[in-house]
Amino acid sequence: MQIAVLIKEVPDTATRIQVKPDGSGIVTDGIKWVMNPYDEFALEEALQIRDREGGEVVLVSFGSARVDDVLRQGLAMGADRAVRVSDDGLAGVGVDHLAVAKILAEALRRESWDLIWCGKQAVDDDAAQVGPLVAVHLGLPQAMVVLACHIDAAGRRLSVRRELEGAEEIVELPMPAVLGAQRGLNTPRYPTLPNIMKAKRKPLETIGVADLGLDADTLRAMCRVRVEQFFAPPGRPEGRILTGDPAEAARELVRLLHTEAHII
Amino acid sequence: MGGYLIVIEQTDGQMRRVSREVISTAKALGGGDVTAVAFGPGARSLAEEAGRHGATRLIAAEGERFSHYSSDGFAEALAAIIKGEEPDVVLYPATSWGKDLSPRVSGLTGAGLVTDCTALVRDGDDVLATRPVYAGKAFTRVRVTGRPAMFSLRPNVQPVTETGAGPASVVEPDLGEAGAAPMARVSGVERGQSDTLELTEASVIVSGGRGMKSGDNFRILDELAAELGAAVGSSRPVADEGWVPHSYHVGQTGKVVSPDLYIAVGISGAIQHVAGISGSKYIVAINNDAEAPIFKVANYGIVGDLFQVVPALTEALRQHKQNA
Secondary structure (H helix, E strand, O other): OEEEEEOOEEEOOOOOOOEOOOOOOEOOOOOOEEEOHHHHHHHHHHHHHHHHHOOEEEEEEEEOOOHHHHHHHHHHHOOOEEEEEEOOOOOOOOOOHHHHHHHHHHHHOOOOOOEEEEEOOOOOOOOOOHHHHHHHHHOOOEEEEEEEEEEEOOOOEEEEEEEEOOEEEEEEEEOOEEEEEOOOOOOOOOOOHHHHHHHOOOOEEEEOHHHHOOOHHHHHHHOOEEEEEEEOOOOOOOOEEEOOOHHHHHHHHHHHHHHOOOOO | OOOEEEEOOEEOOEEOHHHHHHHHHHHHHOOOOEEEEEEOOOOHHHHHHHHHHOOOEEEEEOOHHHOOOOHHHHHHHHHHHHHHHOOOEEEEEOOHHHHHHHHHHHHHHOOOEEEEEOEEEEEOOEEEEEEEEHHHOEEEEEEEOOOOEEEEEOOOOOOOOOOOOOOOEEEOOOOOOOOOOOOOEEEEEEEOOOOOOOHHHOOEEEEEOHHHOOOOOHHHHHHHHHHHOOEEEEOHHHHHOOOOOHHHEEOOOOEOOOOOEEEEEOOOOOHHHHHHHOOOOEEEEEEOOOOOOHHHHOOEEEEOOHHHHHHHHHHHHHHHHHHO
Protein backbone atom coordinates (compact mmCIF):
# COMPACT_ATOMS: atom_id res chain seq x y z
CA MET A 1 0.00 0.00 0.00
CA GLN A 2 1.46 3.38 -1.05
CA ILE A 3 0.51 6.01 1.51
CA ALA A 4 1.31 9.72 1.37
CA VAL A 5 1.05 11.87 4.49
CA LEU A 6 0.78 15.65 4.13
CA ILE A 7 2.85 17.38 6.79
CA LYS A 8 2.79 21.00 7.97
CA GLU A 9 4.99 22.68 10.53
CA VAL A 10 3.19 24.93 13.00
CA PRO A 11 4.13 26.88 16.12
CA ASP A 12 4.04 24.69 19.21
CA THR A 13 0.60 25.13 20.80
CA ALA A 14 2.30 26.40 24.00
CA THR A 15 3.45 29.45 22.00
CA ARG A 16 2.19 32.86 23.03
CA ILE A 17 1.32 34.37 19.65
CA GLN A 18 2.27 38.02 19.18
CA VAL A 19 1.17 40.17 16.27
CA LYS A 20 3.76 42.37 14.54
CA PRO A 21 3.21 46.09 15.23
CA ASP A 22 2.34 46.73 11.55
CA GLY A 23 -0.20 43.88 11.51
CA SER A 24 1.53 42.12 8.62
CA GLY A 25 1.83 38.82 10.45
CA ILE A 26 2.93 37.25 13.70
CA VAL A 27 6.30 37.58 15.39
CA THR A 28 8.16 34.37 14.55
CA ASP A 29 11.30 35.01 16.63
CA GLY A 30 11.71 32.38 19.30
CA ILE A 31 8.85 30.20 18.09
CA LYS A 32 9.37 26.47 18.45
CA TRP A 33 8.16 24.80 15.25
CA VAL A 34 6.61 21.37 15.54
CA MET A 35 4.64 18.92 13.41
CA ASN A 36 0.96 19.89 13.29
CA PRO A 37 -0.59 17.70 16.04
CA TYR A 38 -3.30 16.36 13.69
CA ASP A 39 -0.60 15.36 11.17
CA GLU A 40 0.91 13.17 13.90
CA PHE A 41 -2.35 11.22 14.10
CA ALA A 42 -2.38 10.97 10.30
CA LEU A 43 1.20 9.69 10.21
CA GLU A 44 0.65 7.19 13.02
CA GLU A 45 -2.37 5.76 11.19
CA ALA A 46 -0.39 5.53 7.95
CA LEU A 47 2.45 3.70 9.74
CA GLN A 48 0.03 1.21 11.32
CA ILE A 49 -1.60 0.53 7.95
CA ARG A 50 1.79 0.03 6.27
CA ASP A 51 2.97 -2.29 9.04
CA ARG A 52 -0.18 -4.37 8.53
CA GLU A 53 -0.54 -4.27 4.75
CA GLY A 54 3.02 -3.63 3.59
CA GLY A 55 4.10 -0.81 1.28
CA GLU A 56 5.56 2.59 1.91
CA VAL A 57 4.77 5.80 3.83
CA VAL A 58 5.96 9.00 2.16
CA LEU A 59 5.82 12.44 3.76
CA VAL A 60 4.94 15.36 1.49
CA SER A 61 5.27 18.99 2.51
CA PHE A 62 5.60 22.50 1.12
CA GLY A 63 7.77 25.16 2.71
CA SER A 64 11.22 26.42 3.62
CA ALA A 65 14.26 24.35 4.64
CA ARG A 66 13.10 24.74 8.25
CA VAL A 67 10.37 22.15 7.50
CA ASP A 68 13.09 19.50 7.10
CA ASP A 69 13.37 19.24 10.90
CA VAL A 70 9.74 18.22 11.14
CA LEU A 71 10.12 15.84 8.19
CA ARG A 72 13.14 14.21 9.90
CA GLN A 73 10.96 13.76 12.96
CA GLY A 74 8.35 12.02 10.79
CA LEU A 75 11.03 9.81 9.30
CA ALA A 76 12.19 8.99 12.84
CA MET A 77 8.62 7.98 13.70
CA GLY A 78 8.90 5.45 10.87
CA ALA A 79 8.06 7.04 7.51
CA ASP A 80 10.15 5.64 4.65
CA ARG A 81 11.01 8.85 2.82
CA ALA A 82 10.00 12.49 2.42
CA VAL A 83 9.47 15.03 -0.33
CA ARG A 84 9.55 18.77 0.33
CA VAL A 85 8.45 21.26 -2.29
CA SER A 86 10.61 24.29 -1.63
CA ASP A 87 9.03 27.74 -1.46
CA ASP A 88 12.15 29.26 -3.07
CA GLY A 89 11.19 31.92 -5.58
CA LEU A 90 7.72 32.38 -4.09
CA ALA A 91 8.64 35.16 -1.66
CA GLY A 92 6.00 37.87 -1.83
CA VAL A 93 3.48 35.70 -3.69
CA GLY A 94 1.45 35.16 -0.49
CA VAL A 95 0.09 31.79 -1.61
CA ASP A 96 -3.40 30.96 -0.35
CA HIS A 97 -4.97 27.52 0.24
CA LEU A 98 -5.90 27.11 -3.41
CA ALA A 99 -2.28 27.60 -4.48
CA VAL A 100 -0.78 25.44 -1.71
CA ALA A 101 -3.23 22.64 -2.52
CA LYS A 102 -2.30 22.91 -6.21
CA ILE A 103 1.41 22.60 -5.34
CA LEU A 104 0.84 19.57 -3.10
CA ALA A 105 -1.49 17.95 -5.63
CA GLU A 106 1.10 18.29 -8.39
CA ALA A 107 3.78 16.85 -6.09
CA LEU A 108 1.47 13.90 -5.31
CA ARG A 109 0.67 13.37 -8.99
CA ARG A 110 4.26 12.26 -9.66
CA GLU A 111 3.47 8.89 -8.07
CA SER A 112 0.39 6.77 -7.53
CA TRP A 113 -1.18 6.41 -4.09
CA ASP A 114 -3.67 4.17 -2.35
CA LEU A 115 -4.26 6.59 0.52
CA ILE A 116 -3.40 10.22 1.21
CA TRP A 117 -3.58 11.12 4.89
CA CYS A 118 -3.50 14.62 6.34
CA GLY A 119 -4.54 16.28 9.61
CA LYS A 120 -8.18 17.43 9.83
CA GLN A 121 -6.76 20.96 10.06
CA ALA A 122 -3.49 22.71 10.92
CA VAL A 123 -3.47 24.51 14.25
CA ASP A 124 -1.94 27.70 12.82
CA ASP A 125 -4.53 29.14 10.44
CA ASP A 126 -7.17 26.52 11.41
CA ALA A 127 -8.58 26.71 7.89
CA ALA A 128 -9.24 22.98 7.30
CA GLN A 129 -9.10 23.56 3.55
CA VAL A 130 -5.98 22.03 2.01
CA GLY A 131 -6.97 18.35 2.46
CA PRO A 132 -10.30 18.64 0.60
CA LEU A 133 -8.73 20.94 -2.01
CA VAL A 134 -6.00 18.39 -2.73
CA ALA A 135 -8.72 15.75 -3.09
CA VAL A 136 -10.56 17.91 -5.64
CA HIS A 137 -7.37 18.61 -7.62
CA LEU A 138 -6.67 14.87 -7.83
CA GLY A 139 -10.31 13.93 -8.50
CA LEU A 140 -10.42 11.83 -5.30
CA PRO A 141 -13.09 11.38 -2.63
CA GLN A 142 -12.41 12.52 0.92
CA ALA A 143 -13.37 11.90 4.50
CA MET A 144 -12.29 14.46 7.07
CA VAL A 145 -12.31 14.44 10.92
CA VAL A 146 -11.72 10.69 10.89
CA LEU A 147 -12.00 8.79 14.19
CA ALA A 148 -11.60 5.28 12.76
CA CYS A 149 -10.78 3.80 9.37
CA HIS A 150 -11.54 0.29 8.20
CA ILE A 151 -9.79 -0.82 5.01
CA ASP A 152 -11.04 -3.52 2.66
CA ALA A 153 -7.76 -3.85 0.76
CA ALA A 154 -9.02 -6.53 -1.62
CA GLY A 155 -12.18 -4.64 -2.49
CA ARG A 156 -10.34 -1.31 -2.47
CA ARG A 157 -13.05 0.23 -0.28
CA LEU A 158 -12.90 2.24 2.91
CA SER A 159 -15.40 2.53 5.72
CA VAL A 160 -14.62 5.55 7.83
CA ARG A 161 -16.12 6.89 11.07
CA ARG A 162 -16.08 10.66 11.21
CA GLU A 163 -17.00 13.12 13.94
CA LEU A 164 -19.95 15.48 13.69
CA GLU A 165 -21.46 17.77 16.32
CA GLY A 166 -22.67 15.38 19.01
CA ALA A 167 -22.82 12.51 16.52
CA GLU A 168 -20.70 10.34 14.27
CA GLU A 169 -21.28 9.26 10.69
CA ILE A 170 -20.04 6.34 8.65
CA VAL A 171 -18.69 7.23 5.21
CA GLU A 172 -18.17 4.55 2.57
CA LEU A 173 -15.71 5.46 -0.16
CA PRO A 174 -13.46 3.91 -2.78
CA MET A 175 -9.66 3.99 -2.76
CA PRO A 176 -7.62 6.00 -3.42
CA ALA A 177 -8.94 8.70 -1.09
CA VAL A 178 -7.87 11.66 1.02
CA LEU A 179 -8.43 11.17 4.76
CA GLY A 180 -8.17 13.82 7.51
CA ALA A 181 -7.17 12.58 10.97
CA GLN A 182 -8.90 13.66 14.18
CA ARG A 183 -7.67 13.25 17.77
CA GLY A 184 -8.85 9.90 19.10
CA LEU A 185 -7.87 7.99 15.94
CA ASN A 186 -4.74 6.58 17.64
CA THR A 187 -1.85 7.48 19.95
CA PRO A 188 1.16 8.68 17.97
CA ARG A 189 4.42 6.91 18.78
CA TYR A 190 7.55 8.67 19.97
CA PRO A 191 10.66 8.30 17.84
CA THR A 192 13.20 6.00 19.53
CA LEU A 193 16.89 6.90 19.56
CA PRO A 194 17.89 4.18 17.05
CA ASN A 195 15.10 5.36 14.72
CA ILE A 196 16.24 8.98 15.07
CA MET A 197 19.71 7.84 13.95
CA LYS A 198 18.23 5.79 11.10
CA ALA A 199 16.11 8.73 9.97
CA LYS A 200 19.22 10.74 9.16
CA ARG A 201 19.98 8.34 6.30
CA LYS A 202 16.44 8.13 4.91
CA PRO A 203 15.80 9.94 1.60
CA LEU A 204 14.53 13.52 1.89
CA GLU A 205 14.02 14.89 -1.59
CA THR A 206 13.73 18.64 -2.20
CA ILE A 207 12.07 19.82 -5.39
CA GLY A 208 11.01 23.23 -6.68
CA VAL A 209 7.64 24.35 -8.00
CA ALA A 210 9.27 24.52 -11.46
CA ASP A 211 9.79 20.74 -11.26
CA LEU A 212 6.00 20.50 -11.01
CA GLY A 213 5.40 22.66 -14.07
CA LEU A 214 4.35 25.62 -11.90
CA ASP A 215 5.70 29.14 -11.50
CA ALA A 216 5.08 32.18 -9.33
CA ASP A 217 2.82 33.89 -11.87
CA THR A 218 0.55 30.86 -12.34
CA LEU A 219 0.24 30.42 -8.59
CA ARG A 220 -0.36 34.11 -7.97
CA ALA A 221 -3.12 34.08 -10.60
CA MET A 222 -5.05 31.31 -8.82
CA CYS A 223 -4.92 32.93 -5.36
CA ARG A 224 -8.27 34.35 -4.22
CA VAL A 225 -7.85 34.89 -0.48
CA ARG A 226 -5.83 37.78 0.89
CA VAL A 227 -5.09 38.24 4.58
CA GLU A 228 -4.94 42.03 4.91
CA GLN A 229 -4.27 42.39 8.58
CA PHE A 230 -3.41 40.49 11.75
CA PHE A 231 -4.52 41.84 15.08
CA ALA A 232 -4.50 40.82 18.72
CA PRO A 233 -7.71 39.44 20.25
CA PRO A 234 -9.80 41.94 22.19
CA GLY A 235 -8.67 42.17 25.81
CA ARG A 236 -10.88 40.82 28.58
CA PRO A 237 -12.09 43.09 31.38
CA GLU A 238 -10.64 42.78 34.87
CA GLY A 239 -12.42 39.94 36.62
CA ARG A 240 -14.37 40.03 39.87
CA ILE A 241 -12.95 37.41 42.23
CA LEU A 242 -15.04 36.09 45.11
CA THR A 243 -13.61 34.34 48.15
CA GLY A 244 -14.87 33.15 51.51
CA ASP A 245 -17.82 30.92 52.36
CA PRO A 246 -18.62 28.75 49.30
CA ALA A 247 -22.40 29.02 49.68
CA GLU A 248 -22.24 32.82 49.95
CA ALA A 249 -19.80 33.12 47.06
CA ALA A 250 -22.07 30.90 44.94
CA ARG A 251 -25.14 33.03 45.74
CA GLU A 252 -23.19 36.22 44.95
CA LEU A 253 -22.03 34.74 41.63
CA VAL A 254 -25.62 33.87 40.67
CA ARG A 255 -26.68 37.41 41.57
CA LEU A 256 -23.91 38.91 39.38
CA LEU A 257 -24.70 36.61 36.44
CA HIS A 258 -28.33 37.67 36.72
CA THR A 259 -28.16 41.42 37.44
CA GLU A 260 -24.82 42.39 35.86
CA ALA A 261 -24.17 39.94 33.01
CA HIS A 262 -27.88 39.24 32.33
CA ILE A 263 -27.15 35.71 31.17
CA ILE A 264 -29.23 33.70 33.63
CA MET B 1 -27.65 37.74 -10.83
CA GLY B 2 -25.47 38.69 -7.83
CA GLY B 3 -26.66 38.62 -4.25
CA TYR B 4 -26.16 35.96 -1.63
CA LEU B 5 -26.41 32.20 -1.84
CA ILE B 6 -26.81 30.61 1.59
CA VAL B 7 -26.01 26.91 1.87
CA ILE B 8 -28.38 25.51 4.49
CA GLU B 9 -27.56 22.57 6.74
CA GLN B 10 -30.70 20.55 7.41
CA THR B 11 -31.88 17.05 8.27
CA ASP B 12 -35.39 15.94 7.30
CA GLY B 13 -36.76 19.47 7.32
CA GLN B 14 -34.98 20.54 10.53
CA MET B 15 -32.76 23.53 9.83
CA ARG B 16 -29.66 23.78 11.99
CA ARG B 17 -29.70 26.89 14.17
CA VAL B 18 -26.47 28.19 12.63
CA SER B 19 -28.18 28.33 9.24
CA ARG B 20 -30.74 30.75 10.68
CA GLU B 21 -27.76 32.79 11.90
CA VAL B 22 -26.21 32.70 8.42
CA ILE B 23 -29.38 33.83 6.61
CA SER B 24 -29.82 36.63 9.16
CA THR B 25 -26.21 37.72 8.62
CA ALA B 26 -26.68 37.95 4.85
CA LYS B 27 -29.88 39.96 5.32
CA ALA B 28 -28.09 42.33 7.73
CA LEU B 29 -25.15 42.83 5.34
CA GLY B 30 -27.56 43.79 2.56
CA GLY B 31 -26.68 44.83 -0.95
CA GLY B 32 -28.34 41.89 -2.69
CA ASP B 33 -31.12 39.34 -2.67
CA VAL B 34 -30.76 36.33 -0.39
CA THR B 35 -31.28 32.89 -1.92
CA ALA B 36 -31.05 29.75 0.21
CA VAL B 37 -30.14 26.31 -1.06
CA ALA B 38 -30.90 23.07 0.79
CA PHE B 39 -30.25 19.43 -0.04
CA GLY B 40 -32.03 16.22 0.81
CA PRO B 41 -35.44 15.08 2.03
CA GLY B 42 -37.39 17.90 3.67
CA ALA B 43 -35.53 20.68 1.85
CA ARG B 44 -38.75 22.18 0.41
CA SER B 45 -40.34 22.40 3.81
CA LEU B 46 -37.80 25.04 4.88
CA ALA B 47 -39.38 27.73 2.68
CA GLU B 48 -41.23 29.39 5.55
CA GLU B 49 -38.29 29.39 7.94
CA ALA B 50 -35.83 30.59 5.27
CA GLY B 51 -38.25 33.35 4.32
CA ARG B 52 -38.78 34.47 7.89
CA HIS B 53 -35.06 35.18 8.31
CA GLY B 54 -34.66 36.99 5.00
CA ALA B 55 -34.38 34.57 2.07
CA THR B 56 -36.61 35.36 -0.90
CA ARG B 57 -35.92 32.13 -2.82
CA LEU B 58 -35.17 28.59 -1.74
CA ILE B 59 -33.44 26.20 -4.13
CA ALA B 60 -34.56 22.79 -2.89
CA ALA B 61 -32.54 19.83 -4.18
CA GLU B 62 -34.55 16.87 -2.94
CA GLY B 63 -33.68 14.21 -5.51
CA GLU B 64 -32.68 10.66 -4.60
CA ARG B 65 -29.03 11.51 -5.15
CA PHE B 66 -29.23 13.84 -2.13
CA SER B 67 -30.82 11.36 0.27
CA HIS B 68 -27.38 10.61 1.77
CA TYR B 69 -24.66 13.22 2.16
CA SER B 70 -21.68 12.97 -0.16
CA SER B 71 -18.93 15.60 0.04
CA ASP B 72 -18.03 15.20 -3.63
CA GLY B 73 -21.60 14.71 -4.89
CA PHE B 74 -23.04 17.69 -3.01
CA ALA B 75 -20.03 19.84 -3.98
CA GLU B 76 -20.57 19.06 -7.67
CA ALA B 77 -24.25 19.95 -7.41
CA LEU B 78 -23.46 23.14 -5.55
CA ALA B 79 -20.81 24.13 -8.08
CA ALA B 80 -23.45 23.71 -10.82
CA ILE B 81 -25.94 25.84 -8.88
CA ILE B 82 -23.31 28.55 -8.31
CA LYS B 83 -22.53 28.55 -12.03
CA GLY B 84 -26.19 29.10 -12.84
CA GLU B 85 -26.96 31.61 -10.10
CA GLU B 86 -23.73 33.63 -10.29
CA PRO B 87 -23.99 34.90 -6.70
CA ASP B 88 -21.56 37.53 -5.40
CA VAL B 89 -21.31 35.86 -2.01
CA VAL B 90 -21.79 32.26 -0.88
CA LEU B 91 -22.18 31.56 2.84
CA TYR B 92 -21.83 28.22 4.66
CA PRO B 93 -22.13 27.12 8.29
CA ALA B 94 -18.70 26.36 9.80
CA THR B 95 -19.94 23.02 11.11
CA SER B 96 -18.46 19.57 10.43
CA TRP B 97 -20.78 19.42 7.43
CA GLY B 98 -19.98 22.89 6.11
CA LYS B 99 -16.24 22.46 6.68
CA ASP B 100 -16.34 19.20 4.73
CA LEU B 101 -18.32 20.58 1.82
CA SER B 102 -17.15 24.17 1.32
CA PRO B 103 -13.46 23.60 0.39
CA ARG B 104 -14.52 21.10 -2.28
CA VAL B 105 -16.77 23.73 -3.83
CA SER B 106 -13.86 26.17 -3.69
CA GLY B 107 -11.68 23.63 -5.49
CA LEU B 108 -14.30 22.94 -8.18
CA THR B 109 -15.18 26.58 -8.86
CA GLY B 110 -11.81 28.23 -8.10
CA ALA B 111 -13.71 30.65 -5.86
CA GLY B 112 -11.93 31.87 -2.72
CA LEU B 113 -13.20 30.58 0.64
CA VAL B 114 -12.61 31.95 4.14
CA THR B 115 -13.58 29.45 6.84
CA ASP B 116 -14.88 29.84 10.39
CA CYS B 117 -15.46 33.61 10.29
CA THR B 118 -16.65 35.42 13.41
CA ALA B 119 -17.70 38.64 11.65
CA LEU B 120 -18.50 39.89 8.15
CA VAL B 121 -18.73 43.55 7.12
CA ARG B 122 -19.40 45.28 3.83
CA ASP B 123 -16.51 47.21 2.30
CA GLY B 124 -17.83 48.75 -0.90
CA ASP B 125 -18.54 45.85 -3.26
CA ASP B 126 -16.56 43.44 -1.10
CA VAL B 127 -17.31 41.58 2.09
CA LEU B 128 -14.48 41.66 4.62
CA ALA B 129 -14.18 38.76 7.04
CA THR B 130 -12.78 38.55 10.55
CA ARG B 131 -11.47 35.16 11.48
CA PRO B 132 -9.50 33.84 14.44
CA VAL B 133 -6.18 32.08 13.82
CA TYR B 134 -4.10 30.02 16.26
CA ALA B 135 -7.42 29.06 17.89
CA GLY B 136 -8.10 32.69 18.80
CA LYS B 137 -4.63 33.75 19.97
CA ALA B 138 -4.73 36.23 17.06
CA PHE B 139 -7.27 37.46 14.52
CA THR B 140 -7.08 38.28 10.82
CA ARG B 141 -9.03 40.52 8.45
CA VAL B 142 -9.44 38.74 5.14
CA ARG B 143 -10.62 39.77 1.67
CA VAL B 144 -11.62 37.46 -1.17
CA THR B 145 -10.79 38.60 -4.68
CA GLY B 146 -12.93 37.46 -7.60
CA ARG B 147 -16.53 36.25 -7.52
CA PRO B 148 -18.15 34.56 -5.86
CA ALA B 149 -16.56 35.25 -2.49
CA MET B 150 -17.25 32.38 -0.11
CA PHE B 151 -17.26 32.39 3.70
CA SER B 152 -18.25 29.95 6.41
CA LEU B 153 -19.61 31.33 9.69
CA ARG B 154 -18.79 30.03 13.15
CA PRO B 155 -21.93 28.90 14.98
CA ASN B 156 -23.32 30.78 17.95
CA VAL B 157 -21.69 34.14 17.11
CA GLN B 158 -24.15 35.98 14.82
CA PRO B 159 -27.63 36.91 16.04
CA VAL B 160 -30.77 35.38 14.53
CA THR B 161 -33.20 38.00 13.22
CA GLU B 162 -36.63 37.81 11.63
CA THR B 163 -37.90 40.07 8.87
CA GLY B 164 -41.57 39.22 9.09
CA ALA B 165 -41.54 38.25 5.40
CA GLY B 166 -43.49 35.34 4.01
CA PRO B 167 -42.14 32.02 2.74
CA ALA B 168 -39.29 31.95 0.23
CA SER B 169 -40.40 30.87 -3.23
CA VAL B 170 -39.27 27.31 -3.87
CA VAL B 171 -37.21 26.57 -6.96
CA GLU B 172 -36.21 23.12 -8.15
CA PRO B 173 -32.70 23.14 -9.56
CA ASP B 174 -31.91 21.66 -12.94
CA LEU B 175 -28.73 19.78 -12.14
CA GLY B 176 -28.27 17.46 -15.08
CA GLU B 177 -25.74 14.85 -14.05
CA ALA B 178 -24.09 17.01 -11.35
CA GLY B 179 -23.75 14.97 -8.17
CA ALA B 180 -25.40 11.90 -9.72
CA ALA B 181 -22.38 9.60 -9.24
CA PRO B 182 -20.99 10.31 -5.78
CA MET B 183 -17.77 8.63 -4.65
CA ALA B 184 -17.89 9.08 -0.86
CA ARG B 185 -21.30 8.46 0.66
CA VAL B 186 -22.64 8.54 4.21
CA SER B 187 -24.17 5.17 5.06
CA GLY B 188 -25.28 5.91 8.60
CA VAL B 189 -25.33 8.44 11.40
CA GLU B 190 -25.02 7.58 15.08
CA ARG B 191 -26.30 10.23 17.44
CA GLY B 192 -24.57 10.63 20.77
CA GLN B 193 -26.59 10.47 23.97
CA SER B 194 -29.69 12.49 23.20
CA ASP B 195 -29.28 14.62 26.34
CA THR B 196 -25.71 15.64 25.43
CA LEU B 197 -25.48 19.16 24.06
CA GLU B 198 -22.85 19.92 21.43
CA LEU B 199 -20.04 22.13 22.74
CA THR B 200 -19.54 24.24 19.62
CA GLU B 201 -23.22 25.20 19.56
CA ALA B 202 -23.94 25.44 23.28
CA SER B 203 -24.78 28.79 24.83
CA VAL B 204 -23.60 27.62 28.27
CA ILE B 205 -20.68 25.24 28.93
CA VAL B 206 -19.48 23.74 32.21
CA SER B 207 -15.95 22.36 31.90
CA GLY B 208 -13.78 20.35 34.27
CA GLY B 209 -10.01 20.03 34.57
CA ARG B 210 -7.47 18.12 36.61
CA GLY B 211 -8.91 19.62 39.78
CA MET B 212 -11.88 17.27 39.34
CA LYS B 213 -9.52 14.46 40.47
CA SER B 214 -11.46 11.68 38.65
CA GLY B 215 -13.95 10.99 35.90
CA ASP B 216 -16.56 9.96 38.47
CA ASN B 217 -16.45 13.42 39.99
CA PHE B 218 -17.75 14.90 36.72
CA ARG B 219 -21.13 13.89 38.17
CA ILE B 220 -21.24 17.21 40.07
CA LEU B 221 -20.59 19.07 36.80
CA ASP B 222 -23.40 17.12 35.12
CA GLU B 223 -25.73 18.28 37.90
CA LEU B 224 -24.63 21.91 37.51
CA ALA B 225 -24.96 21.60 33.72
CA ALA B 226 -28.47 20.19 34.04
CA GLU B 227 -29.48 23.20 36.14
CA LEU B 228 -28.08 25.57 33.47
CA GLY B 229 -29.08 23.64 30.35
CA ALA B 230 -25.35 23.51 29.63
CA ALA B 231 -23.01 21.26 27.67
CA VAL B 232 -20.16 19.60 29.57
CA GLY B 233 -16.55 19.92 28.41
CA SER B 234 -13.07 19.39 29.77
CA SER B 235 -9.46 20.46 29.56
CA ARG B 236 -7.09 18.38 27.48
CA PRO B 237 -5.24 16.44 30.24
CA VAL B 238 -8.54 15.16 31.58
CA ALA B 239 -9.55 13.80 28.15
CA ASP B 240 -6.07 12.34 27.61
CA GLU B 241 -6.37 10.56 30.98
CA GLY B 242 -9.61 8.99 29.75
CA TRP B 243 -11.75 10.54 32.50
CA VAL B 244 -14.06 11.81 29.74
CA PRO B 245 -14.28 11.15 25.97
CA HIS B 246 -12.03 13.09 23.57
CA SER B 247 -15.13 14.85 22.27
CA TYR B 248 -15.21 16.81 25.59
CA HIS B 249 -11.80 18.40 25.02
CA VAL B 250 -12.00 22.20 24.70
CA GLY B 251 -8.88 24.04 23.50
CA GLN B 252 -6.54 24.69 20.62
CA THR B 253 -6.30 21.02 19.64
CA GLY B 254 -9.85 20.21 20.68
CA LYS B 255 -13.01 22.22 20.30
CA VAL B 256 -12.93 25.98 20.00
CA VAL B 257 -16.10 27.29 21.63
CA SER B 258 -18.05 30.54 21.74
CA PRO B 259 -20.77 30.23 24.39
CA ASP B 260 -22.45 33.10 26.26
CA LEU B 261 -21.19 31.60 29.51
CA TYR B 262 -18.21 29.30 30.09
CA ILE B 263 -17.66 27.92 33.58
CA ALA B 264 -14.14 26.51 34.07
CA VAL B 265 -13.99 24.24 37.11
CA GLY B 266 -10.62 23.04 38.42
CA ILE B 267 -8.95 24.20 35.22
CA SER B 268 -5.68 26.07 35.70
CA GLY B 269 -5.86 27.81 32.32
CA ALA B 270 -3.07 26.53 30.06
CA ILE B 271 -2.55 28.77 27.03
CA GLN B 272 -4.08 26.17 24.66
CA HIS B 273 -7.24 25.99 26.76
CA VAL B 274 -7.57 29.76 27.16
CA ALA B 275 -7.23 30.19 23.38
CA GLY B 276 -10.10 27.76 22.80
CA ILE B 277 -12.49 29.60 25.13
CA SER B 278 -11.50 33.19 24.29
CA GLY B 279 -14.63 33.64 22.16
CA SER B 280 -16.85 33.16 25.24
CA LYS B 281 -18.89 36.22 26.23
CA TYR B 282 -18.52 35.53 29.96
CA ILE B 283 -16.00 33.27 31.65
CA VAL B 284 -16.39 32.05 35.22
CA ALA B 285 -13.47 30.32 36.95
CA ILE B 286 -13.72 28.11 40.02
CA ASN B 287 -10.34 27.07 41.40
CA ASN B 288 -8.65 26.67 44.77
CA ASP B 289 -5.46 28.33 43.48
CA ALA B 290 -5.94 32.10 43.48
CA GLU B 291 -2.83 32.41 41.25
CA ALA B 292 -4.20 30.10 38.50
CA PRO B 293 -3.91 31.82 35.08
CA ILE B 294 -7.58 31.09 34.35
CA PHE B 295 -8.52 33.97 36.70
CA LYS B 296 -6.70 36.40 34.35
CA VAL B 297 -9.32 35.78 31.63
CA ALA B 298 -12.33 35.26 33.92
CA ASN B 299 -15.09 37.86 34.27
CA TYR B 300 -16.02 36.26 37.58
CA GLY B 301 -14.13 33.87 39.76
CA ILE B 302 -14.58 31.94 42.97
CA VAL B 303 -11.44 30.91 44.83
CA GLY B 304 -12.33 27.83 46.82
CA ASP B 305 -12.69 24.05 46.99
CA LEU B 306 -14.63 23.11 43.88
CA PHE B 307 -16.19 20.14 45.68
CA GLN B 308 -17.93 22.66 47.95
CA VAL B 309 -18.40 25.50 45.46
CA VAL B 310 -19.96 23.52 42.59
CA PRO B 311 -22.78 21.92 44.63
CA ALA B 312 -23.35 25.30 46.29
CA LEU B 313 -23.62 26.95 42.88
CA THR B 314 -26.06 24.29 41.66
CA GLU B 315 -28.17 24.91 44.76
CA ALA B 316 -27.97 28.71 44.38
CA LEU B 317 -29.15 28.42 40.77
CA ARG B 318 -32.03 26.18 41.83
CA GLN B 319 -33.12 28.76 44.40
CA HIS B 320 -32.71 31.59 41.90
CA LYS B 321 -35.06 29.79 39.51
CA GLN B 322 -37.62 29.14 42.24
CA ASN B 323 -37.61 32.81 43.20
CA ALA B 324 -37.76 34.05 39.63
